[in-house]
Amino acid sequence: MSNENLVGWMTATQQYVENALEAALPDEQRAPQQLHQAMRYSTLQGGKRVRPLLAFAAGELVAADAANLGRVACAVEMIHAYSLVHDDMPCMDDDVLRRGKPTCHVAYDEATALLVGDALQTLAFELIATPLPGVDAAQQLAMVKLLAQASGHAGMAGGQAIDLASVGRNLNQTELEFMHLMKTGALIRAAVLLGAMCGQPLSAEQSDSLDHFAKRMGLAFQVVDDVLDVEADTATLGKTAGKDEANDKPTYVSLMGLQQAKQFARELYNDALAALAPFGDRAARLKQLADYIVARSF
């Protein structure tokens, strides 16, 4: 598949997800209006939708239904959106810019931002617990649990806590990897696995391979993020650039230097791609997308 083909697929998928989010979010005409408006503000029209794209690309491995993928993608994206709203709050990263717009607590107020994050998390679980046509109920229950494990104290929220505790400290590579596998990697991994759980069941070998791919890509994504935080400007990122260094946060760049961090991302990417071998041509989209995600940093 050509790169042009990838861009067309990404645009169409992003639009599909945007429409699905639009439909899944509460109507801002209904009470409580400000909460609903702020939930929409914080979720719609923003971001590259990397997690939804990964879910859809993984869905191609198993010929999954688009509507089901849309629902799963919305759930994962709402977890991501909630984490950004809370992460930007004054007591956390205290950031004013996100996806090129004022952050939620700036556009509204802190209490609203707190409730927006809370309610987006709940809505994610409501969406993923609503029966997906053609998906076995026991399988879907496992999907709910996977999303919860990826998001909670042993996943994303736990990673945030380690991140907070690590400000101003020197972490070694093992500690940094542990933090990032939880903070960013767990939800990236969940997006991939949940997409693949929307279709025909995988064999045990295929599941293991996909899991390996998903874990490596989750880490690669974070390494690339660290590289971009140094190299890109605020306008390109749509969020404040250089803030890791300003906040004295350990990153792959601060740990190993820029060139080495790029090299590490490349190694993770190669390792991830190798794990897709058992899927043959059906993994073409996932390979393209992985290439796109990592190539951002080169």
Add this chain to the structure above:
Amino acid sequence: MSNENLVGWMTATQQYVENALEAALPDEQRAPQQLHQAMRYSTLQGGKRVRPLLAFAAGELVAADAANLGRVACAVEMIHAYSLVHDDMPCMDDDVLRRGKPTCHVAYDEATALLVGDALQTLAFELIATPLPGVDAAQQLAMVKLLAQASGHAGMAGGQAIDLASVGRNLNQTELEFMHLMKTGALIRAAVLLGAMCGQPLSAEQSDSLDHFAKRMGLAFQVVDDVLDVEADTATLGKTAGKDEANDKPTYVSLMGLQQAKQFARELYNDALAALAPFGDRAARLKQLADYIVARSF
């Protein structure tokens, strides 16, 4: 059943739930230690466990398994605990005392309190999505969805948003009821219904009756809470008394006066009890508990 009998049952059930929470919460020796410690601090050894008690009492309608009830009770109680942690934060009610102890953001810090609430919510969904022995997977998926709907923008979180927006405003009784049905009622109702979903399926008539009971009790609970906020002292409540009036929040007492509010609670209670008729003797515990909850205010 005698009242002595009720007290013994309550004490035993509270202890059972305490042990279940203890086992379900993350180990504070594991990283991130402070997050885990603060999650335990905010959940264990506190509160009357009204929602777990309601779930267990409703479980007696359907001869539900105690271990399953324990899991459901933990999930509901973690949602409740998360809401208290976030509600006490400076950007919300800014309270320093909860269950007789410093609130989470006072004992730790605001960032930790934010993450504690987030991670407790996630853990609630992880628990309720873990297969319950003997419960059909489709039924359990419906339980996850029920908990999400009760907690989110159309339930507890939405009620909080309306509460915030109503400070200093005069609400009429319809508006106040709408707020409280969401803020407190939805989760009380969920506790009752989820307990009954752990056992033999109810008939449509029984489900409707139980739902009516649960909704009336949810509202009665809030009216009683408003009464106690005026009548009880801080030591008895274990939280700051008189804070509704201090915060200029509309309550049933401010709307209808103390005696009328008590009378309204009594009417709701009578209406709730009448709805238990189809269950006969199996509803004895639920009746006793309803009596105990409302009688707190007389």
